[in-house]
Amino acid sequence: MRIVVAPDSFKGTIDAAEAAEALAAGWRSVRSADEVRCVPMADGGEGTLSAIVSAGPGARLFDVPDVTGPDGRPVPGHFALLPDGSVVVELAVASGLPLLGGELRPLTATTRGTGETIAAALDAGASRLLIGLGGSASTDGGFGLLSALGGRLLDEAGQEIPDAESDLDAALELAVSFDRSRLRSAPPGGVVLLTDVTNPLLGERGAAAVYGPQKGAGEPELPLLERRLTRLAELLGGDPSHPGAGAAGGTGYGLLAGWGAVVEPGAPAVARLLGLPGLLASADLLITGEGRYDATSLQGKAVGEVVRLADAAGVPAAVVAGESDAPEVLTLSSLAGSSSAARSEPARWLRRAGAALAERSAEATG
Incomplete structure (x- = not known):
């Protein structure tokens, strides 16, 4: 599989590049043969x-x-x-x-x-x-x-x-x-x-x-x-x-x-600068994320833009967030047991999230 990992920063805890590397490391720990490309994202603001x-x-x-x-x-x-x-x-x-x-x-x-x-x-x-x-x-x-x-x-x-x-x-x-x-x-x-x-x-x-x-x-x-x-x-x-x-x-x-x-x-301008549309054209899965995922995330923010690009390319998207009420989103707070635990070790729980997504993928294809 070809995986594109393109999160925004998890504000106040970890920047986008570190978040992407942690998610990718978690995925590779389960599916080492997959091709994983890290593309940390931003929307023109900090990061x-x-x-x-x-x-x-x-x-x-x-x-x-x-x-x-x-x-x-x-x-x-x-x-x-x-x-x-x-x-x-x-x-x-x-x-x-x-x-x-x-x-x-x-x-x-x-x-x-x-x-x-x-x-x-x-x-x-x-x-x-x-x-x-x-x-x-x-x-x-x-x-x-x-x-x-x-x-x-x-x-x-x-x-x-x-x-x-x-x-x-x-x-x-x-x-x-x-x-x-x-x-x-x-x-x-x-x-x-x-x-x-x-x-x-x-x-x-x-x-x-x-x-x-x-x-x-x-x-x-x-x-x-x-x-x-x-x-x-x-x-x-x-x-x-x-x-x-x-x-x-x-x-x-x-x-x-x-x-x-x-x-x-x-967000669209940064995505173009990073060549994200071309990478998604040949991808099998997008993983993105941010600190707090809610209804505003799809309104001009980085996560919303990469999900939109994935939809346009026909690529399924998985979202990881520090916290979210959306049931389809994998949250670090649920993996860590609490928001404070997740915020204290964001890289650890992002690696665990990447591994969990890879395990789900292995189950679905196995």
């Missing part, structure tokens, strides 16, 4: 870069030392160069919420480090950019990112407002225009934003109202963030109602309006 470097044909990881983290402290940046010259950047790597270590900064967190990573990718000759938006720590509308690429706020005298990022709200009050004259050009192949978020920039479904609380914004901060994004939209123009403009604290909007980016659903 996208790792998945592409692990399974993308010919992908190479480049380091960008000491880019600006969301709180201003230096963090390591990375991007992946693909054989066709395209570059993949994951916003969460340099500007992600986990980098704050629990000390959330709803008003001051910045996306500058992602902009610095993109600048390094442009210096390396990127022909096209694919930017995974997800896990953002900030609600700066992508201003930090655009600033790192040369964008500036100007006052009524036509002078650059210094240190605009350190007090963005005060700078926006003084600004009369956003200057693009020094903004670096987008690569010739364009800029694609990978996200499953369809929220606009502003309003009750916007970046501040929906995602601000996840980044530490309470009732006093939310109106300030909404006003910030509204003012940024007045200066940048474009369409703040565009689906996906609210992604990553408005970074989607900043890149749409400031750099001419386009939005694509993340």
Whole structure:
């Protein structure tokens, strides 16, 4: 048999590449003669870069030392160069919420480090950019990112407002225009934003109202963030109602309006980059999984996309999850006896899940 193992990460416990290897090891422990191919998946959010470097044909990881983290402290940046010259950047790597270590900064967190990573990718000759938006720590509308690429706020005298990022709200009050004259050009192949978020920039479904609380914004901060994004939209123009403009604290909007980016659903784009449709065309079984499988899993997420591709190829799919109420899903919590036991040793129970699926397959064919 030919098996494709393509899970998403089991968030908070194990990443997609490690989950795939554990499931594959479990399968091989029972059916060692089968051909098992690991293709860790992602949907454009956290783990996208790792998945592409692990399974993308010919992908190479480049380091960008000491880019600006969301709180201003230096963090390591990375991007992946693909054989066709395209570059993949994951916003969460340099500007992600986990980098704050629990000390959330709803008003001051910045996306500058992602902009610095993109600048390094442009210096390396990127022909096209694919930017995974997800896990953002900030609600700066992508201003930090655009600033790192040369964008500036100007006052009524036509002078650059210094240190605009350190007090963005005060700078926006003084600004009369956003200057693009020094903004670096987008690569010739364009800029694609990978996200499953369809929220606009502003309003009750916007970046501040929906995602601000996840980044530490309470009732006093939310109106300030909404006003910030509204003012940024007045200066940048474009369409703040565009689906996906609210992604990553408005970074989607900043890149749409400031750099001419386009939005694509993340999971299908990642699947194409990894060659998953071609692999499934000759497969006998797909194994996928994630931490929590529920009704939303089939709505634009990585697991839903790989199941859809398997259905299109006529390949049966098995789903493994940390937890799920769906009776057809094999859960780690049931194998381990409890959710806490499963979370404490995810690789162990993923190997057991892979073995259990292989045993079922052997029984069905024997």
